[in-house]
Amino acid sequence: LYKTHHEASRRQHIPALVISGNSSEEQILVAGRRYHDRPMILENVLRDLMKMIRQETLKNLEEVVDITVLSMERFCKEKKVQLYASNILYLLLPLLTQNKFMVFNVSVKQKMMGVLLDTMVEHKEDTILMRNGCMVLWQFQVPQDLLCLYERVVDILLYIGEHHSGEDDSYIQRAAVYLLNGLVCHVDGEQKKAMGIKIIDTMLRIVRNKLDWKLCDDVMETAWSAMWNVTDETPANSERFLDQHGMELFLQCKETFPNRLDLLRNMMGLLGNVAEVKECRKRLMTSAFVEEFSFLLDSQTDGIEVSYNAAGVLSHMASDGPEAWTITCPARDHVLERLVRAVNRWDINTKRNINYRSLCPIIGLLSVTETRECQLWATWAIANLTKFDEPKYCPLVEQEGGLKYIKEIIEEIISEGLANTCKPSDVNEKLLGLGQRAVNNIEMWKKRQDQLNGEENLILLLEGQN
Numbered sequence: 337l338y339k340t341h342h343e344a345s346r347r348q349h350i351p352a353l354v355i356s357g358n359s360s361e362e363q364i365l366v367a368g369r370r371y372h373d374r375p376m377i378l379e380n381v382l383r384d385l386m387k388m389i390r391q392e393t394l395k396n397l398e399e400v401v402d403i404t405v406l407s408m409e410r411f412c413k414e415k416k417v418q419l420y421a422s423n424i425l426y427l428l429l430p431l432l433t434q435n436k437f438m439v440f441n442v443s444v445k446q447k448m449m450g451v452l453l454d455t456m457v458e459h460k461e462d463t464i465l466m467r468n469g470c471m472v473l474w475q476f477q478v479p480q481d482l483l484c485l486y487e488r489v490v491d492i493l494l495y496i497g498e499h500h501s502g503e504d505d506s507y508i509q510r511a512a513v514y515l516l517n518g519l520v521c522h523v524d525g526e527q528k529k530a531m532g533i534k535i536i537d538t539m540l541r542i543v544r545n546k547l548d549w550k551l552c553d554d555v556m557e558t559a560w561s562a563m564w565n566v567t568d569e570t571p572a573n574s575e576r577f578l579d580q581h582g583m584e585l586f587l588q589c590k591e592t593f594p595n596r597l598d599l600l601r602n603m604m605g606l607l608g609n610v611a612e613v614k615e616c617r618k619r620l621m622t623s624a625f626v627e628e629f630s631f632l633l634d635s636q637t638d639g640i641e642v643s644y645n646a647a648g649v650l651s652h653m654a655s656d657g658p659e660a661w662t663i664t665c666p667a668r669d670h671v672l673e674r675l676v677r678a679v680n681r682w683d684i685n686t687k688r689n690i691n692y693r694s695l696c697p698i699i700g701l702l703s704v705t706e707t708r709e710c711q712l713w714a715t716w717a718i719a720n721l722t723k724f725d726e727p728k729y730c731p732l733v734e735q736e737g738g739l740k741y742i743k744e745i746i747e748e749i750i751s752e753g754l755a756n757t758c759k760p761s762d763v764n765e766k767l768l769g770l771g772q773r774a775v776n777n778i779e780m781w782k783k784r785q786d787q788l789n790g791e792e793n794l795i796l797l798l799e800g801q802n
Contacts, residue, residue: 339380358384361394368403375411382407382420389427397431400424401444408451415462418455422468425452429475445476446484453485456492463505466496470511478515479522486523490516490531494538497555501545506555513542513558521565524693528566532573535566540580543589552593560589560602567609569694574610578619582606587628597638604632604645611652612697620653623663630671633678640682641690644717647675651713652697655704672709676763679716684773687724695721695729695736702741708763711745715770718742722777730781739778746771 339358356367364384371377382404388394404424411417425448432440456469473489476482482489496512520528520535539559546556563582567573577583586603593599607629610616620626632646650671654661661668692698701714718738721729733739749768 339377361388361396364388365396365399365403368399368407372403372406372410375414375417378407378411379414379416379420382417382424386420386424386427389424389431397428397435401428401432401448404428405448405451408455412451412454412458415459415465418459418465419468422452422455422465422472425472426468426475429472433477442484445481449473449476449482449485449489453488453492460492460495460499463500463508466500467508467511470496470508470515473515474511478518482519483523483527486519486527487531489519490535493519494534497559498538498541501542506553510553510555510558513555513562517558517562517565520562524569528568528570529572532566532570533576536563536573536576536582537580539563540577540582540585543585547585547588547592550592552589552596552599556589557596557598557602560599560606564602564606564609567606569609569612571613571615574613574616577606577610578616583620583625587624590628597642600635601638601641601645604642604649608645608648611649614656617653617656618660618662620649621660621662623665626650626653626663626671627666630666630674633674639688640686641688643678644682647678647713648698648717650675651701651710654707655701655710657706672707675709676712676766679712680766682716682720684716684720684770685723686720688720690721692721692729692732695732695738699733699736699738699741702738702745705748708761708767712763712767712770715742715745715767715774719770719774719777722774722781726777726781730778733774733778739775742771742774746775 355363356370358364358367358380364381367377368381368385371381385394385400385403389400394400404421407417408421452469452472456466459465469492473482493512493516497509497516500508500512516535520531539562542559543556546552546559563577567577586607589599589603607620611620629646629649632642633650635642635646654668654672654675658668695718698714698717701710704710718729718733722733746768749764749771752764
């Protein structure tokens with residue numbers, strides 16, 4: 337009796353055990369189950385279900401999920417079915433997450449995402465369905481829910497980011513690139529490496545497109561942020577960035593958009609990752625690049641972040657020794673002098689929005705005994721990090737060998753001073769002070785941890801006696 341004349345499904349005493357109709361939730365669900373092979377009727381059923389969800393009158397969420405997913409799966413090419421179904425998923429997902437009585441596990445989520453991605457691939461030129469798809473993906477928990485289909489999700493987001501770039505598509509492109517960035521910053525190892533080349537290539541094409549339009553927007557800034565994330569501790573992706581003329585794009589963006597601070601920060605963060613890769617550093621050793629990094633040492637935009645990242649890039653480049661400095665201008669000594677001036681200018685108590693997974697690249701610079709300036713930047717970084725985020729960085733510095741190196745540097749400088757084996761140096765004096773500060777931060781944190789552990793053990797002991 338679904339959609340029959342004279343509202344037949346509303347009549348009482350209908351001689352049937354099971355009734356499909358449009359007068360109640362139960363009748364509509366029966367119609368959805370019975371007419372699963374008739375797309376035109378399913379369109380209406382899905383539309384009715386969508387209205388009920390919006391009116392907050394729907395109760396049988398599990399049944400709605402089954403009908404919606406089955407409809408998407410069976411009629412992937414039917415645009416109207418997919419439009420209503422994707423709207424239902426968007427409305428349903430928050431309700432499913434809140435509903436503690438329904439089984440909404442990984443396999444259910446994976447099934448929903450699978451049919452949604454099939455739809456997006458089938459209709460990837462359709463602006464409305466791509467928008468709906470992105471909105472539904474945002475309703476999942478990012479990144480954990482999406483990691484099970486990581487490569488498929490990344491593929492469709494890359495397509496949207498590159499091909500839905502017109503003025504009318506600005507929301508879709510922005511949503512796709514934001515989601516991509518949120519995803520790649522939470523993966524590592526093989527997953528980051530597997531899709532890294534595609535991500536770098538697509539993000540660079542997006543940047544070129546924005547440069548052609550002389551447009552620096554959220555999408556461009558997020559594209560650089562995504563490349564920053566995907567090059568982190570992944571040398572192959574850093575090399576790909578250079579292979580695809582990423583450095584030239586960096587210079588063009590900086591020249592075209594000199595006042596965009598978020599853009600500059602994201603670009604410098606990315607170049608910091610590139611400079612950590614020994615094979616990449618020789619390709620950065622050109623007068624144009626080094627002069628640009630040296631100029632940015634004096635930058636006071638965005639607090640200290642731009643200057644800090646420029647100093648990190650130059651510290652890694654200088655760490656390879658004088659013989660690896662193959663350019664005459666600017667001279668290595670001149671750049672190192674500017675680096676020291678920059679570090680001396682920074683406030684060690686600056687609280688910063690930064691998140692290192694590992695400090696190994698920074699700690700590696702502590703072993704560069706022949707270039708104290710490299711050790712100076714690394715020690716400042718560790719002294720600062722262990723000050724504003726003790727619980728994270730104090731144990732990390734010790735676990736990755738940083739505390740041992742800093743203590744060795746302190747001993748060397750004190751020994752040299754006592755033996756008068758070298759002239760007093762401002763760099764050594766600053767390095768000694770920063771090293772002692774870093775050691776003190778870590779030792780004080782350890783003492784507080786021991787005290788807390790002792791108090792917890794005492795409480796457990798007393799509770800056990802009671």
